[in-house]
Amino acid sequence: MTSALAVYSGALRRDTARLRLLDTAGRPLRHVDTNLWQRLRPGDRTILDRCAAPTLDVGCGPGRLVGALAGAGIPALGIDISTTAVRLARRRGARAVTADVFGDVPEAGQWSRALLADGNIGIGGDPARLLRRCATLIRRHGHVLVEADPPGTGGWSGAAVLHDGDRGSTPFPWALVGADQLHHHAYAAGLRVIESWNEDGRWFACLSR
Numbered sequence: 001m002t003s004a005l006a007v008y009s010g011a012l013r014r015d016t017a018r019l020r021l022l023d024t025a026g027r028p029l030r031h032v033d034t035n036l037w038q039r040l041r042p043g044d045r046t047i048l049d050r051c052a053a054p055t056l057d058v059g060c061g062p063g064r065l066v067g068a069l070a071g072a073g074i075p076a077l078g079i080d081i082s083t084t085a086v087r088l089a090r091r092r093g094a095r096a097v098t099a100d101v102f103g104d105v106p107e108a109g110q111w112s113r114a115l116l117a118d119g120n121i122g123i124g125g126d127p128a129r130l131l132r133r134c135a136t137l138i139r140r141h142g143h144v145l146v147e148a149d150p151p152g153t154g155g156w157s158g159a160a161v162l163h164d165g166d167r168g169s170t171p172f173p174w175a176l177v178g179a180d181q182l183h184h185h186a187y188a189a190g191l192r193v194i195e196s197w198n199e200d201g202r203w204f205a206c207l208s209r
């Protein structure tokens with residue numbers, strides 16, 4: 001079996017890959033089009049406009065958001081467990097390092113913003129734990145900006161598999177969170193939702209202590 005990181009990194013390298021996220025019974029959870037992460041898309045501006053201060057992009061992927069912030073002169077760092085993603089992010093001029101959000105993170109506790117875009121609220125399979133961790137990465141009055149699924153779509157957490165059409169990965173923990181469920185996870189993490197908005201079918205929220 002192939003690790004999820006190998007399937008994901010292979011997709012990033014091929015630049016055209018469509019992946020599917022499945023549960024371990026093979027039921028589809030969502031389509032993952034890595035092309036969507038290569039360049040800014042509708043809705044991204046609404047996140048970037050709220051990042052006028054030092055920003056940590058958690059699970060930055062190929063770095064379109066952290067790259068745009070760097071281009072605008074805003075101090076920003078992308079972290080990702082995929083070395084391929086980090087290399088692609090650096091190639092576009094972003095500052096990015098290979099790091100696990102639950103491990104050592106540069107300048108932990110000093111960031112004004114932490115981003116969880118593109119469904120990254122699912123990292124680790126336990127949204128409250130991830131938000132609790134993000135709360136330790138931001139400074140006292142910092143914000144965690146989260147992209148969620150549309151309200152009413154229901155949540156999911158468990159073991160997921162990434163499939164690229166040819167091969168499936170070993171299972172890894174992941175979660176899906178609807179915008180209407182964010183309050184609950186935020187509360188469990190000692191945070192609260194202070195703003196929520198949507199654009200072009202994408203749903204976002206700003207969380208603070």
Ligand SMILES: C[S@@+](CC[C@H](N)C(=O)[O-])C[C@H]1O[C@@H](n2cnc3c(N)ncnc32)[C@H](O)[C@@H]1O
Binds near residue numbers: 038081099118124
């Ligand atoms: C849904 S993709 C998001 C892509 C990204 N936001 C972008 O703009 O391209 C999830 C990303 O989170 C990364 N990731 C998964 N687990 C992680 C962890 N524990 N720490 C840091 N990054 C992680 C993956 O490698 C992947 O790049």
